[in-house]
Amino acid sequence: MASIVPSQEDLQQCYIGKDISDVPKPAAVLDVAIIRRHCETMLRTIKTLDVGFRVHVKSHKTPEIAKLQIGDGTEANFIASTVLEIEMMIPLLQELKQKGRKINILYGIPLVPSQVPLLARAARELGENSITVMIDHPDQLPYLAKLSSLAGHPTCVFVKVDTGYHRAGLPPVSLNKHGLLEKLASAEEKGGARLLGLYSHSSLSYSGTTPEQAMGHLISEIRGCKDALERNLQLLPKRALVISVGATPQVVSSQNLLRDDSLCLEARELKALLRGTNVELHAGVYPILDMQQFSTHASADSGFLEDEIAISVLAEVCSVYNNGEREKPEALLAAGTLALGREPCPSYSGWGVVSSWRIDGLGKDSSERLVVERISQEHAIVTWESESQTKIPLHIGQVVKVHPNHACVTGAFYGWYFVVDSDQDSQSSRIVDVWVRARGCGMRAW
Structure with a gap:
């Protein structure tokens, strides 16, 4: 029986050149000009601030936008909320790897057992250091061990820190819950893991309405992760670890640091933190935006x-x-x-x-x-x-x-x-x- 789902080629052949009023409705429309502009602005900001960057694909779930998000740099770091998104990204990740770029994609929720075989298959296809998982409880470590065993190489790990949003993660004072960090160190010694650093996501910024508020939330995230690092230095590997922080309002607010008139207290503090910390910013919906994101007014340059x-x-x-x-x-x-x-x-x-x-x-x-x-x-x-x-x-x-x-x-x-x-x-x-x-x-x- 023929598939009822048309292929991308069939859709393109049918609709390219038509007016959008002539398609079946309701329908979703994207303006690629706006997406390009937002991606170029963000990449320019990241380069100027000299910080790391990891892009989320969960908002759009398309390789086309993912490609615009990462530009032409040497690293291509992604986040996905489902294994489906990772599977969708495999051809693009393989293409980027063939071009000599360093690739990595994070499965963005704490590791669960049903996803282990699928993540392992992706890790085998993409190679070592390509798949990262998130851990915030020692009972997840057996799943990590199985994943690394099935993949045939160590799995990269972020420990999730709760910096106030209370969705997932551990507060800085409890990062070693039930010996989590010591058990993770043991897994690394046995070749079953490689700790990349600490990861925080906070959507508290969604309630803000000014660039200063968005920058303030980003400052709080960086401080929270730094606190977690400093409290547990003796339990962590003796190498530079990444602090990965953000959500779209916080990360968009970093664009204000490129303005000549960005002299507010939050801007000065954020600049200092970014200079003195091994920070990776992460965000997802910024290429597209929506009414929630627009209402935060995180960038002083925002238009209609x-x-x-x-x-x-x-x-x-x-x-x-x-x-x-x-x-x-x-x-x-x-x-x-x-x-x-x-x-x-x-x-x-x-x-x-x-x-x-x-x-x-x-x-x-x-x-x-x-x-x-x-x-x-x-x-x-x-x-x-x-x-x-x-x-x-x-x-x-x-x-x-x-x-x-x-x-x-x-x-x-x-x-x-x-x-x-x-x-x-x-x-x-x-x-x-x-x-x-x-x-x-x-x-x-x-």
């Missing part, structure tokens, strides 16, 4: 949201209520929780912001904006963010773009992205490529 957020969801207007049927004018979209996600954003109470794209009377700098106020599985109610009684400037059958609150969750509904390029097409409407996403938890689990 339509110029900064690369992802949007195409949806059709299926009804309009402009004639007093309701307390205020509204429109109904044929896209709901599954198509948009249902993640809140601190800066407003809605579930997505409607782009001004092809809407008469609206511009990206308009003081009024349309938002998704209510949402159900397959429907969304759009209205003015204010209490305006102005008629909604939409008509039945019209196609709109909605910028979602959380790109990672929104993307999970879609098998592929339609790609546009606003550098070539100011209307951002002509499809230039189709990128297929990795979906699910494992591709090669047989």
Whole structure:
């Protein structure tokens, strides 16, 4: 029986050159021009600050964006949240390795037994020092030993530090929980592990609204990991260990250090910390952004949201209520929780912001904006963010773009992205490529 899932080649042949309004909807769209710009800015920042960099692929799950994230440097360090993402990345990682680049990909949650055989298979394909795992409990070490045995070489390890987010990891004062560090040292002596350093991820910065707050969170992470290192020096290998820290707001905030007017207290302290610490920054959603990330205002150079957020969801207007049927004018979209996600954003109470794209009377700098106020599985109610009684400037059958609150969750509904390029097409409407996403938890689990 023929597969019901089209190949990337079939999708490209069918859609490249078409207008995005002509594709089946709801659909996910990416503007590669915005993605390129964000990736180039980040790579320039990392080079100027002379720090390490590790890019997360969980937001987009595509090798095309992963390639833009790592640029042309000598190292190519990645993070994945699922083994599927690692499997998706194997051809790109092999290509990079053949070009002489040092590759490494971190499985970004503490090691669990079901993933060990799959990670070992990836490690055998990619070679030594290619796969890293995360440890925060001594009971995970038998899984680490099995992984190294199946792979045929030591597995790289980060010890996860909890610097205040309380999702995973150990606080600095408890890093040697039940002798974890001593047991890890023993595993390294036996050739079953190689400790890279300490790793912290904190999304506390998502609630911030200024560059100073984002920089403050990054400072706290670095301090927390330094504290953990200093408290346990006698138990750690006598070599330089990496402190890997970040999330998109923190890492984007480091771009402020390149500004001539970046003289605030947080900027000065962050510069000093980065100079005196073996830091690796890590981030994932920064190439795409979303309403959550945009609302943090982590970069002082941030522009209008339509110029900064690369992802949007195409949806059709299926009804309009402009004639007093309701307390205020509204429109109904044929896209709901599954198509948009249902993640809140601190800066407003809605579930997505409607782009001004092809809407008469609206511009990206308009003081009024349309938002998704209510949402159900397959429907969304759009209205003015204010209490305006102005008629909604939409008509039945019209196609709109909605910028979602959380790109990672929104993307999970879609098998592929339609790609546009606003550098070539100011209307951002002509499809230039189709990128297929990795979906699910494992591709090669047989």
